[in-house]
Amino acid sequence: MLKSITKSIPRIVTLLACAFLLIPIIQSVLAGLTVNYFRGLSSGLTLKWVARVLELYSGSILLSIWIALACLVVTLILGVPAAYALARNPGRASRVLEEFISLPLAIPGLALALALLQLYGTLQGFRTSWTFILVGHVLYTLPFMVRSVLSVLAAIDLKVLEEGAASLGAGPTRRFFDIVVPNALPGILAGALTVVTLSIGEFNLTWMLHTPYLKTLPVGLADSYASMRLEVASAYTLVFFVMIVPLLMAMQWASARAQRIMQ
Amino acid sequence: MTLTLTNIAKTFPGGVKALLPTDLEIAKGEIVSLLGPSGCGKSTLLRMIAGLETPDAGAKIVFDGKDVTRQSVETRKIGMVFQSYALFPNMSVRGNIGYGLKMQKLPKSEIEARVNEVIALCRLDGYADRAITALSGGQRQRVALARAMAPRPHVLLLDEPLSALDAALRGQLRDELALLLRQFGITAIFVTHDQNEAMAIADRVAVMSQGEVAQIGTPEALYRKPATGFVARFVGDAMPLEGRVEGDQLHLPGGILPLPGPAANSEVLVRAEDIRIDPQGPITARVETVTFLGTHYRIALSGASDTLLIARHSGLSAPRQGETVRLSVAPEALLILPKGVAA
Numbered sequence: 001m002l003k004s005i006t007k008s009i010p011r012i013v014t015l016l017a018c019a020f021l022l023i024p025i026i027q028s029v030l031a032g033l034t035v036n037y038f039r040g041l042s043s044g045l046t047l048k049w050v051a052r053v054l055e056l057y058s059g060s061i062l063l064s065i066w067i068a069l070a071c072l073v074v075t076l077i078l079g080v081p082a083a084y085a086l087a088r089n090p091g092r093a094s095r096v097l098e099e100f101i102s103l104p105l106a107i108p109g110l111a112l113a114l115a116l117l118q119l120y121g122t123l124q125g126f127r128t129s130w131t132f133i134l135v136g137h138v139l140y141t142l143p144f145m146v147r148s149v150l151s152v153l154a155a156i157d158l159k160v161l162e163e164g165a166a167s168l169g170a171g172p173t174r175r176f177f178d179i180v181v182p183n184a185l186p187g188i189l190a191g192a193l194t195v196v197t198l199s200i201g202e203f204n205l206t207w208m209l210h211t212p213y214l215k216t217l218p219v220g221l222a223d224s225y226a227s228m229r230l231e232v233a234s235a236y237t238l239v240f241f242v243m244i245v246p247l248l249m250a251m252q253w254a255s256a257r258a259q260r261i262m263q
Numbered sequence: 264m265t266l267t268l269t270n271i272a273k274t275f276p277g278g279v280k281a282l283l284p285t286d287l288e289i290a291k292g293e294i295v296s297l298l299g300p301s302g303c304g305k306s307t308l309l310r311m312i313a314g315l316e317t318p319d320a321g322a323k324i325v326f327d328g329k330d331v332t333r334q335s336v337e338t339r340k341i342g343m344v345f346q347s348y349a350l351f352p353n354m355s356v357r358g359n360i361g362y363g364l365k366m367q368k369l370p371k372s373e374i375e376a377r378v379n380e381v382i383a384l385c386r387l388d389g390y391a392d393r394a395i396t397a398l399s400g401g402q403r404q405r406v407a408l409a410r411a412m413a414p415r416p417h418v419l420l421l422d423e424p425l426s427a428l429d430a431a432l433r434g435q436l437r438d439e440l441a442l443l444l445r446q447f448g449i450t451a452i453f454v455t456h457d458q459n460e461a462m463a464i465a466d467r468v469a470v471m472s473q474g475e476v477a478q479i480g481t482p483e484a485l486y487r488k489p490a491t492g493f494v495a496r497f498v499g500d501a502m503p504l505e506g507r508v509e510g511d512q513l514h515l516p517g518g519i520l521p522l523p524g525p526a527a528n529s530e531v532l533v534r535a536e537d538i539r540i541d542p543q544g545p546i547t548a549r550v551e552t553v554t555f556l557g558t559h560y561r562i563a564l565s566g567a568s569d570t571l572l573i574a575r576h577s578g579l580s581a582p583r584q585g586e587t588v589r590l591s592v593a594p595e596a597l598l599i600l601p602k603g604v605a606a
């Protein structure tokens with residue numbers, strides 16, 4: 001009897017922790033769907049607030065998706081060859097370079113944003129363009145792409161595979177696209193989902209870099225809580241979840257898959 | 264294709280002299296094996312022929328009269344079989360075999376036909392559309408060979424192609440590989456550290472030691488007329504007879520053995536099959552172990568020389584452990600070789 005109680009304690013603790021985290025989320029989501037939050041659920045359910053969010057903030061949603069995709073393209077173009085170069089030259093210099101690329105991870109987004117503002121804040125055309133935010137996102141997400149691809153490349157005998165391809169007449173470019181990229185694909189996929197998820201959810205850095213005309217999804221969320229009625233802000237939270245949760249789940253799945261391949 | 268290597272050497276950054284200046288000539292259609300212990304520079308030599316490693320200045324690699332020293336691996340038209348096979352995991356068996364043909368930009372129909380041809384030759388029918396991970400070790404080995412052969416290379420280079428297989432399979436594939444290479448009629452260089460493999464497959468064997476070719480010749484020549492003690496030990500497991508040479512006699516702990524001639528500054532070696540158990544023999548020894556191996560007995564003998572001698576005794580019965588026996592060796596069966604060359 002006592003034993004079964006002690007055994008179930010961890011489970012109860014876990015459930016309580018989940019409830020502690022989930023209840024505010026559920027409450028918030030429900031708030032976005034009720035007609036009047038202060039009168040509670042009895043006032044009825046509605047999609048009115050969600051529609052209002054989509055109407056008011058569709059620009060933010062589209063901008064976020066656009067920046068996330070652009071960020072993905074840039075991190076793919078920069079990150080995959082960088083990971084490849086690091087994997088092919090496993091020396092001291094490579095380790096130092098890897099640490100250097102990962103540096104933005106250790107710096108708070110705020111500091112990164114301030115540095116960018118100091119450097120480029122006076123370039124008018126650039127400062128007010130979406131590419132300014134993009135640069136911040138690329139800096140922040142690139143290490144995730146490089147690490148993800150590198151860990152998969154490090155697990156296969158890339159040098160011998162490439163020598164095999166070279167002996168069959170494949171030049172460096174062919175080898176990169178025929179051998180390196182396909183074999184790095186699980187890592188590229190995991191990296192890509194991480195980049196998109198992080199870019200869409202990024203707040204600290206973006207909040208510093210944004211202008212009133214360039215609000216991304218999370219910046220818009222903060223804005224809605226500050227300036228809209230609570231139901232609208234809550235509906236916004238719901239929209240945010242609907243976008244980010246599937247991405248998070250896909251990212252988990254892809255990382256687990258890449259992990260499996262590395263064994 | 265005829266292959267001529269002149270003054271080919273390799274010093275790795277850090278100063279490791281993996282290969283000392285070497286000359287080698289390989290005739291069209293010849294199969295040459297590079298045989299030697301681990302670290303003697305076999306792979307380095309093979310990789311320089313392939314173009315995967317750059318030789319030290321002054322080297323010259325000539326394929327059929329054409330200097331390819333400065334050409335990169337992709338343009339040398341070689342075929343290579345790696346120890347780990349280096350099969351592309353992202354392609355099927357067919358994709359792997361066809362890759363070299365695709366690089367030559369042949370029309371699809373011709374690629375298809377030639378891949379099927381090689382698949383049949385290498386007995387891979389039925390596996391063509393499998394993933395590489397769904398193949399056994401022996402099948403992977405054959406895919407690696409098929410992939411290297413499909414583009415019809417000038418020369419086939421194999422770096423320990425059988426060493427990833429277990430012993431039983433290795434023996435079987437060794438004979439299969441020997442047969443296939445002759446069917447292809449290709450010039451081939453085959454790296455191994457297994458003398459049986461080298462002898463079974465090659466027309467000529469280059470025995471290497473510490474970055475040098477100690478001797479090159481047919482398996483018979485190496486076996487019967489080894490140039491150094493190292494070659495004699497490596498090919499056919501010759502054992503040293505450690506004693507004092509006086510004129511044309513060798514004084515051993517177990518007795519005096521007649522030599523075919525004076526042998527100052529030489530070492531004397533003998534092979535297991537040349538040691539006879541002979542009641543009239545001049546040497547006394549004690550039987551330490553007797554192992555019956557079907558075709559013969561393997562007898563370990565002490566007291567004759569400073570180290571244990573192994574005799575290969577064929578006959579219907581063998582002496583017992585602990586017995587004292589007398590041994591003889593025909594003088595012409597002894598290997599008398601200069602002392603202190605490439606230990």
Ligand SMILES: Nc1ncnc2c1ncn2[C@@H]1O[C@H](COP(=O)(O)OP(=O)(O)OP(=O)(O)O)[C@@H](O)[C@H]1O
Nearest residue numbers: 275279280281300301302303304305306307308456
């Ligand atoms: N990339 C390298 N850098 C430095 N030294 C090397 C390199 N590759 C090989 N060596 C050295 O060169 C020597 C010859 O190496 P090689 O690989 O040719 O030997 P091998 O005869 O093929 O041996 P094994 O049977 O073990 O494959 C060794 O001492 C090895 O340590």
Ligand SMILES: [Mg+2]
Nearest residue numbers: 305306307422
């Ligand atoms: Mg080797």
